[in-house]
Amino acid sequence: MAADAPSPSPAGTGRLYPVGLRLEGRSVLVVGGGAVAAQKVRELVACGAEVTVVAPAIVDELADDARVTCHRRPYRSGEAADHRFVVAATDRREVNQEVHDDAEAAGVWVNAADDPQRCSVTLPARVRRGSLLVTISTEGRSPALATWLRRRLEDELGPEVEVLLEVLAEERDRIRAAGGSTEGLDWQGALGSGMLDEIRAGRIDAAKELLKACLSSSSA
Numbered sequence: 489m490a491a492d493a494p495s496p497s498p499a500g501t502g503r504l505y506p507v508g509l510r511l512e513g514r515s516v517l518v519v520g521g522g523a524v525a526a527q528k529v530r531e532l533v534a535c536g537a538e539v540t541v542v543a544p545a546i547v548d549e550l551a552d553d554a555r556v557t558c559h560r561r562p563y564r565s566g567e568a569a570d571h572r573f574v575v576a577a578t579d580r581r582e583v584n585q586e587v588h589d590d591a592e593a594a595g596v597w598v599n600a601a602d603d604p605q606r607c608s609v610t611l612p613a614r615v616r617r618g619s620l621l622v623t624i625s626t627e628g629r630s631p632a633l634a635t636w637l638r639r640r641l642e643d644e645l646g647p648e649v650e651v652l653l654e655v656l657a658e659e660r661d662r663i664r665a666a667g668g669s670t671e672g673l674d675w676q677g678a679l680g681s682g683m684l685d686e687i688r689a690g691r692i693d694a695a696k697e698l699l700k701a702c703l704s705s706s707s708a
């Protein structure tokens with residue numbers, strides 16, 4: 489079936505819209521079973537997606553993973569339509585094109601590993617620290633830059649950032665549970681008051697005190 493997809497804006501327009509997908513229990517099709525597919529499936533599974541892999545040749549990492557449904561055969565016309573999100577990661581351009589066209593025709597979001605122009609979704613590089621997720625995209629113009637920046641941010645954002653987030657989230661939950669509002673409080677002042685340094689030094693209670701002091705002085 490011919491694609492009825494809008495043509496993507498040319499690279500360089502800065503028009504990617506960032507979202508966070510919740511994939512738990514949702515069906516994701518990965519077409520292709522090589523190294524690139526394996527890397528994508530690893531993260532999809534970690535995010536709780538129900539992953540199906542379709543490819544004549546599937547690497548052991550995927551074939552041996554009980555959480556992944558594998559079909560050792562070529563992609564069948566139209567099957568992208570049965571899933572919420574589809575990744576085309578074969579080494580055959582015409583197959584990736586067909587997967588893309590099927591997905592677009594069915595209104596299913598699609599990522600094509602071999603061509604940014606055939607992606608309604610591109611994958612950013614990412615740094616995770618617990619609930620914190622920092623992503624880096626270049627509109628597909630330089631994945632190498634995304635990788636380089638990701639490595640720099642990994643060095644910058646140590647495990648203490650995850651602790652910082654936990655401390656903030658706990659206090660925010662406490663305020664809300666007590667019926668209060670979290671707006672209008674000086675969170676930025678608290679964050680600028682040395683909380684991270686206290687956490688780095690192992691003084692989590694001192695960080696919590698700094699936070700409470702800043703928030704209570706701004707709530708009056």
Ligand SMILES: C[C@@]1(CC(=O)O)c2cc3[nH]c(cc4nc(cc5[nH]c(cc(n2)[C@H]1CCC(=O)O)[C@@](C)(CC(=O)O)[C@@H]5CCC(=O)O)C(CC(=O)O)=C4CCC(=O)O)c(CCC(=O)O)c3CC(=O)O
Pocket residue numbers: 599600601602603604607609610611612613614624625626627628629630631632633634635638
């Ligand atoms: C459009 C996109 C589609 C998509 O979403 O897959 C895409 C497309 C292509 N990548 C290619 C090459 C490389 N990709 C990487 C790495 C990553 N690529 C990722 C995403 C994306 N890659 C999407 C756009 C992201 C953006 O907006 O920047 C990352 C960020 C995320 C991820 O894949 O999970 C992950 C880093 C993860 C990390 O380490 O943090 C490296 C670097 C390396 O391996 O060190 C290289 C070699 C260097 C270079 O080319 O820059 C090629 C040519 C293939 C060929 O020639 O055969 C194409 C196709 C084309 O451009 O035509």
Ligand SMILES: NC(=O)C1=CN([C@@H]2O[C@H](COP(=O)(O)OP(=O)(O)OC[C@H]3O[C@@H](n4cnc5c(N)ncnc54)[C@H](O)[C@@H]3O)[C@@H](O)[C@H]2O)C=CC1
Pocket residue numbers: 519520521522523524525542543544545546547561562563577578579580583600601602631
């Ligand atoms: N987005 C990214 O980060 C990157 C993307 N790429 C692109 O990703 C693509 C795949 O790369 P690799 O995994 O290294 O290739 P690979 O050669 O290891 O695997 C190709 C896979 O495609 C499958 N395949 C072939 N015909 C098929 C069909 N009709 N139906 C279903 N599956 C089919 C094969 O069985 C195999 O599992 C390449 O086109 C490459 O340009 C490469 C590097 C980085």
